[in-house]
Amino acid sequence: MKHLTVRHLPITLQRKYWCPLLLLLVLTAWCMVPVTAENATTDVRIGVLANQGIETCRVLWQPTIDYLNTALPRYHFELVPLTFENITPAVAEGDVDFVLSNPGIDAALEDTYGTSRMLTLNTYHDGQFIKEFGGVIIARSDRGDIRSYLDLKGKRVVAAGNNSFGGWYSAYREILEHGIHPDRDFASLTFSESHTVVVDDVISRKADAGIVRTGILEQMQEEGKISLSDLYIFPPDDKFASPGYPYLYSTRLYPEWAFSKLNRTDDTVASSVAFALLSITPDMPAAKAAKMGRWTIPVNYESVADCLKEIRAPPYENYGVITPGELVRQYLYWIVAVTILIxxxxxxxxxxxxxxxxxxxxxxxxxxxxxxxxxxxxxxxxxxxxxxxxxxxxxxxxxxxxxxxxxxxxxxxxxxxxxxxxxxxxxxxxxxxxxxxxxxxxxxxxxIGVSSPVWQDLHAVISTAAQQVTLGPVWIENTVVQGTEVFADPLIGKVFYNLMENAVHYGGKITRIRFLCEESGEAAVIVCEDDGTGIAADEKERIFDKGFGKNTGFGLFLAREILTITEITIRETGVPGAGARFEMTVPKKNYRAGKKD
Structure with a gap:
């Protein structure tokens, strides 16, 4: 009977084969462990508006993401910095689950993509929670020619972004209310990549004036990047001043940034995130890094909507516009009734x-x-x-x-x-x-012509007509000598009334209306002149045509008809831009000179 001989491998060779085999067995066992809800993680992407640049956004908000990963270990949170240009496409494509943005962008996203506002950010400064922010309009302190909104005409202006609320929308509203239209009145309007770049452009004279959100200037001074003494800050209007507000500001104040969830985001995840964020206190690293104090339930954003409507910004770019078709569909019966009456x-x-x-x-x-x-x-x-x-x-x-x-x-x-x-x-x-x-x-x-012409005191007729006109700040100078008489239709007072009323309503910058009477050869000339805008050269004769003019077009037509009854002619001889001048030539037979004192 033969015996089998067992030969043993050397120890070093055994180790060479057994170590990889053991590792393979461990990996196989780990892969066979079932994945359950208890040990699985869900990726959650939070988009944040990078209004100060991508890198600054990471510095400010990555600690908050780290806090969420620690507080909610079942989820894996990732920070997604978004610029002013790509925040809307990111929401449209569903690249994020939550989004933190300014209230203007948040309103547009809610209207277009159905995002839901969950929380409102409160910043923190010197022990004070701040739930509002606004815009700051700045210029160099040595630019003495820029001290008011009107001074922005003809200037180069830079803003933080064309959809930045603090860095553009809030200031745009005030600029419009002061009668300034950027597309027409600014030398140029550019939008920068961040608020800090706006400040740098103003200080380096690349722009004459700039617009940033509140808090940026104080932050840059604390970091040693600027000195506030180098800048002039446009003061806010008294009607919306906010005593006690800790930051420099130029505009009305609005609710702070909003944290919203996308329509597709799971409500359970949203509730967990909201609870975790509401638990943040000012002394936590996440709050200190973001320079915030806390999160609160959403505040009233109605003032934001009012601003967006005023400037016709999304989602209110067509606010107040109604097409004729819509008007007909909504009010057909009323339109028919009014048309019949007309x-x-x-x-x-x-x-x-x-x-x-x-x-x-x-x-x-x-x-x-x-x-x-x-x-x-x-x-x-x-x-x-x-x-x-x-x-x-x-x-x-x-x-x-x-x-x-x-x-x-x-x-x-x-x-x-x-x-x-x-x-x-x-x-x-x-x-x-x-x-x-x-x-x-x-x-x-x-x-006209019903009553016979009579002799009338010219000075008295003009004075009486002036009392019937609402003159406002316009001054009447009646230099016609008392006792001067003209033979005219009794309605001649309406002639002077119409001349004064037209001057007041359409004379533009008018401050004075002057009446005088001059003798010229075989006639006398009654003059009515003012210092308003005058009459265009091509309209000097047409203004006496029936129906021509800005109101009914009958005033000067009637005036000429009344004067013609007693052969008095009227014409306009003023210089356009220097004032109107009406000359009424009276035949000598219809004129009696008064005696000067």
Missing amino acids: IILVALSARLTIANRKLRQLGQDLEEDIAERKRVEAALREVNRKLNLLSGITRHDIKNQLLVLDSFIAFLHKKTASPDVEQYFSRITETSRRIAAMIQFTREYEE
């Missing part, structure tokens, strides 16, 4: 016009028969009386219809108090007002 008014106006034409034709026919003059004059007076009666009745009917129209408009306005349709109500109201003015014109035109 048609009735137009028909009544046409009736009045036809009646006036018949009057003129009848007058021409009666003048042809001189032999029957007395009978014709009697008939003409009777016709005029009846026609005036008809005109008066017609005007009365139109005024009643206008009253009904105005009542419907007022009722409609009250029922639909929406800024979307405000401009259409304004146009309807203006149309009604112009129709009423036209009716008044027909009444005044009927009175």
